Structures are given as C-alpha cells and as structure tokens.
Amino acid sequence: MGSSLDDILYNSTSNGLGLAVLAVLSYMGGYHLFLYAQNRRIHYLYYSLFILISVIMLLPRIENAFTSPFLLQYKGMLNAIHFPLQVTSYMAFAGFILEILKLKEVSRKYYRLSYGFIIGSIVLFVLLYLFDVLFGTNYDILIYSTVFVPVFTILTFIGIYFILKADSPVKYPILIGLLILQILSTYVYIAGKGKSYEETQGLLWIYYLAVLLQNLAFAIAIGKDQALLFKEKNHLQKQYIRQLEENQKIKENINQVLEQEIEAKKEELLNAAARQEHEKQKNLKLHFENELNALRLQSLRSQMNPHFIFNALNSIKLFLINNHTKDAVYYLNKFSKLIRHVLEHATTPSISLEKELEILQIYVQIENLRTQLPIDYTVTIDPEINPAQIPFPPLLLQPLLENAILHGLALKETNKSLSLQIQRKAQALVITVTDNGIGRKAAAALRAHKHIKKNSLGVKLVEERLQYFSKTTQKETALKLIDLTAADGSPAGTQVKISIAL
Structure with missing residues (x-):
C-alpha cells in the first residue's frame, strides 16, 4: 500500500x-x-x-x-x-x-x-x-x-x-x-x-x-x-438609516411647532376680533397676515423638493449597492449638510449672502454627484462686494437653480452650464441666474406633450419671498425673467434677474 x-x-x-x-x-x-x-x-x-x-x-x-x-x-x-x-x-x-x-x-x-x-x-x-x-x-x-x-x-x-x-x-x-x-x-x-x-x-x-x-x-x-x-x-447602511430617521424626526418636530404656532395665531386673532374695535381688528389682521406669511415662508424653507430628496437617497443607495462606500459616505455627508443648513435657517429672517452661496454650492454638488453629465456651475462676484456683510433672504435662490436644472438643463444632453452673477449697480444688489437649457417655451411644450399639468412654483415662490423681504426690511425688490435666444432665433436658455436695494 x-x-x-x-x-x-x-x-x-x-x-x-x-x-x-x-x-x-x-x-x-x-x-x-x-x-x-x-x-x-x-x-x-x-x-x-x-x-x-x-x-x-x-x-x-x-x-x-x-x-x-x-x-x-x-x-x-x-x-x-x-x-x-x-x-x-x-x-x-x-x-x-x-x-x-x-x-x-x-x-x-x-x-x-x-x-x-x-x-x-x-x-x-x-x-x-x-x-x-x-x-x-x-x-x-x-x-x-x-x-x-x-x-x-x-x-x-x-x-x-x-x-x-x-x-x-x-x-x-x-x-x-x-x-x-x-x-x-x-x-x-x-x-x-x-x-x-x-x-x-x-x-x-x-x-x-x-x-x-x-x-x-x-x-x-x-x-x-x-x-x-x-x-x-x-454598519454603513445602519448609520445611513439612523441619519434618515433623525432627519425625519427633526422635520416632523419643526412642522408640528409651525402648525401649533399657526393655530395659536388664528385663535389669537379670533379672540381679539371679538373684543376690540374695527380699527384694532384691522391692525391685528395685518399683523396676523405678516406673521402667517413669515410662518409660511419658514415652512417652505424647511421643506425640500420630494423628488430631489428621493433622487439623492436613491443615489446613495446605488453607491452602497455598487460597493462605492467612499462615494456613498461623501454623498451622504453633503446631503446631511444641506438638510442641516435648511433646518437651521428655517426660522431665520435673513442670513449672509456668503452663507446663501455656500448652500447653493452644496445643492449643485449633490445634483452633479448623481448625474452622468455634470453641470458646469460658476459664480462671479464683483470685487467691491463682500458677501459676508450683506443680509440676504435665506434659501431665496435655491428654487431658481432647481427650476433651471429640472426644466432647462435636465432636458439637455451636453454642455450644461449654470451661472450666478452678483453685481452692484447704483444702490442695488443685482443677481443674475443664467442657464443654457432648452428654454421656457420648449419646456412648457414638452410638459403639454406629456400631459403634465403641474407647473413650476420656483419663480412664484421667489416672488413671494421677495415681497415679504421688502415689507419687513423696507427695501425695494424686483424680479425679471428673460428668454435667451441664439443668433438664428432658436432658444438658448433662460435668465432671471433679481434686484434688491442696498
């Protein structure tokens, strides 16, 4: 053997x-x-x-x-x-x-x-x-x-x-x-x-x-x-779930506080109307409307577009599935930072222009992280402007950037650019948001072709915030929409100009 x-x-x-x-x-x-x-x-x-x-x-x-x-x-x-x-x-x-x-x-x-x-x-x-x-x-x-x-x-x-x-x-x-x-x-x-x-x-x-x-x-x-x-x-997935649960709790708490405040203001107005004269009722009503507008703006600022949140979380999930743990952590940190900024400034009447630009930078970075064709985003500021010293309505510009991305640039396949220009003209701060997307007319036609009845609320929301900011600060504001065209007359994008008196 x-x-x-x-x-x-x-x-x-x-x-x-x-x-x-x-x-x-x-x-x-x-x-x-x-x-x-x-x-x-x-x-x-x-x-x-x-x-x-x-x-x-x-x-x-x-x-x-x-x-x-x-x-x-x-x-x-x-x-x-x-x-x-x-x-x-x-x-x-x-x-x-x-x-x-x-x-x-x-x-x-x-x-x-x-x-x-x-x-x-x-x-x-x-x-x-x-x-x-x-x-x-x-x-x-x-x-x-x-x-x-x-x-x-x-x-x-x-x-x-x-x-x-x-x-x-x-x-x-x-x-x-x-x-x-x-x-x-x-x-x-x-x-x-x-x-x-x-x-x-x-x-x-x-x-x-x-x-x-x-x-x-x-x-x-x-x-x-x-x-x-x-x-x-x-472990990373559990951390991610805990962060989502924490963000959801913060959001629910803020919404609950806002609802309680609104109910309290309504009750205060009704009780005061029964006790006071017509003139006092008128003054109280005006005060109530201002407070209600403020609460409404706070509520709007505390919410992010559900489609944006869903897409961001879905992108993080895909990174985890594909074993891109570093990308997932980086993306999650950016997303958490953006949510934290939104929640922190939900009850703040104004922030510095510098902080607003920082929030916009994080938002565009998150949008670029989940797209195969990133957007070329540039910010130009006149040398005589110090963004850290200029008070600014919180989250005023984010709906405009979101509008430009969703309705203009997202429908374009190449050479996507989005610019933000900040100038000082006379005694006013002029902010120009320009994109080279498909234009408002083409976007509207595309929505009509797909039988989508919902219109973008980005510009309307910015107008309401400007009106409230103008009332509370006694500063004149203006908003102007411009449809850009190429030399041959074809749509070349959209431009939005905002003017705020200094």
Whole structure:
C-alpha cells in the first residue's frame, strides 16, 4: 500500500495528479479574477495573477497531458521566459500581501519601497530577457540568484514584521500560507539540488501540496476579508438609516411647532376680533397676515423638493449597492449638510449672502454627484462686494437653480452650464441666474406633450419671498425673467434677474 502511494506521488507529473492540481489552481485563479471584475479590489487581481502565472510555469512539467504536444513546440520559448514569469508571480504575490493586509496603513515607507522593488524587478527581468534573446547570454539567471533572491528574502522578513504589526484578522492565515509555501518550496529546492530533471519530477508532488495548502490558507484569509467588508457595509447602511430617521424626526418636530404656532395665531386673532374695535381688528389682521406669511415662508424653507430628496437617497443607495462606500459616505455627508443648513435657517429672517452661496454650492454638488453629465456651475462676484456683510433672504435662490436644472438643463444632453452673477449697480444688489437649457417655451411644450399639468412654483415662490423681504426690511425688490435666444432665433436658455436695494 505504501509503495503504491509512493508511486502515485512520485509519478504525479504523468499520472494526472499534477494536472488535477493545476486544474484546481486554474479554477481558483479564474474565480478571483471574476471577483476582481465584480468588486474592483486590487488584491483579487494580484492573487489571480499569482495563481495563473504559477499554472503556466508548472504546465510544461506535466507529462502525457492533452497540452503536452502544443507546449513541446514552444519549449524553448517557455524556458527562456521562465525567470521573468517567476519574478512576475513573486511580485503579484507581494502585491497581494501588501493590499489585503493594508500594509500602507502600517508603514508607508515599506509600502512604497516594496512597490518600487516590484516595478523595478519586472522591468529589469523583461530587459534581461530581451538582452539574453539578442545576445545569447544568461544574465537573468545570474541576477536572479545573486541580486533578486537576497533582496526579496530581506524584504520578506521585514514584511513578516509589519504583517505581525498589522491590525487585521486575516494576517495569521496569510502567515501560515506564506510559511507553508516557503518551507516546502525550500525543501524541494534543497532535495532536488544536483539531481537530474527526471529525478526532480518525482519531488513536484511536494510543491503541489505546498501550493494547495497555501491556497487553502489564503482562501480562509480572503473569506475573512469578505466577511469584514460585508460587516462594514452593514454598519454603513445602519448609520445611513439612523441619519434618515433623525432627519425625519427633526422635520416632523419643526412642522408640528409651525402648525401649533399657526393655530395659536388664528385663535389669537379670533379672540381679539371679538373684543376690540374695527380699527384694532384691522391692525391685528395685518399683523396676523405678516406673521402667517413669515410662518409660511419658514415652512417652505424647511421643506425640500420630494423628488430631489428621493433622487439623492436613491443615489446613495446605488453607491452602497455598487460597493462605492467612499462615494456613498461623501454623498451622504453633503446631503446631511444641506438638510442641516435648511433646518437651521428655517426660522431665520435673513442670513449672509456668503452663507446663501455656500448652500447653493452644496445643492449643485449633490445634483452633479448623481448625474452622468455634470453641470458646469460658476459664480462671479464683483470685487467691491463682500458677501459676508450683506443680509440676504435665506434659501431665496435655491428654487431658481432647481427650476433651471429640472426644466432647462435636465432636458439637455451636453454642455450644461449654470451661472450666478452678483453685481452692484447704483444702490442695488443685482443677481443674475443664467442657464443654457432648452428654454421656457420648449419646456412648457414638452410638459403639454406629456400631459403634465403641474407647473413650476420656483419663480412664484421667489416672488413671494421677495415681497415679504421688502415689507419687513423696507427695501425695494424686483424680479425679471428673460428668454435667451441664439443668433438664428432658436432658444438658448433662460435668465432671471433679481434686484434688491442696498
């Protein structure tokens, strides 16, 4: 029985055992290449390259296989590229270790040094291969044994130190796989030293065993890495849900307070009307209307367009589904910041023009994050204007930008531009919002064609806010809509001018 097993292992290159091992390795290499295509995590690519290159190097050693006649024709070329392939497989293996254990976070210096060695080694051995082919030398063998192996060994031992320092649960399976391959490969090398090619064939089963055990350890490590990624994704989703719930509670609380205030004002007006004379009733009514307008504006400022909120949340969801966690966090931060600004200024009669521009910048950034063709948004301010010192109605301009994007630019496929110009003319602040969309007439025709009866309330809302601002500050305001046309008379966009006395 023992003799039979020894024969099977000794003849592993010719009895199908070696070919079966290479088939398993080929499947694992292809599987991890597929994982890289799905997740774009670079250590999957490095690991698949390491396995597949190892298969290519071992395939010529397999005898009586269906690939043998084909490989025999290219035996010389395969022997010539053996060392460049071997170096490339080592470098892919090193890259896999660097990335899966995130050694960049442990030591940036070692990380950069290792990548410099990886790139330099691949370039060097490709050049040596070309030199040997042209001039018939064997410098690749000399450089491999005298330079590459010592340097790679030193870097490996240093790397083991940093692997042990890494705060990663996958480091121990990686170390075990590394040591198994190193120990058994060294044994094969020492045992086969001075022996003929045929004699070393009988030792390959040890190398096959080393490769299988190493890949088992690495498979465990990759499984743990995927579990950590899944756990991190779940944590991010829970954070996102908590943030949405918190925003919803804030919104409901503000709406409840506003409703209570409105009801209180109504009751106050009714009680006062029953007790006071007609003139007093008239004054109270005027006061009530002003207060009601203020509350109405506060309520409007505390709400965002439902379509915008839905699209923003949907975009964050898509980023999470596609494993773009950094983009999802960035988008979520922007969205939370915008909502926070809206809620903070819902009860504020005025803010600085600088703060208004900051809110608009965040709004356009969010719109651009979820579109494949972003809008070129520019802001131009006259040098003599200091936005930080100019009081301004909060969220006055946002409906105009939203109007321009939804009804003008969203329906345009290329070269979308939106500009905001702030000037001082005489004793007035003039703000011009210009877009190069399809124009109001085309947008209205498109809505009519689609049987959409709902009209945009953006301009009407801005007019009401300007009227209220004018009443409370005694400053004259004006709003003007201009339909832009090209030289041939075709629509070239829309321009809105707002004038506020300083």
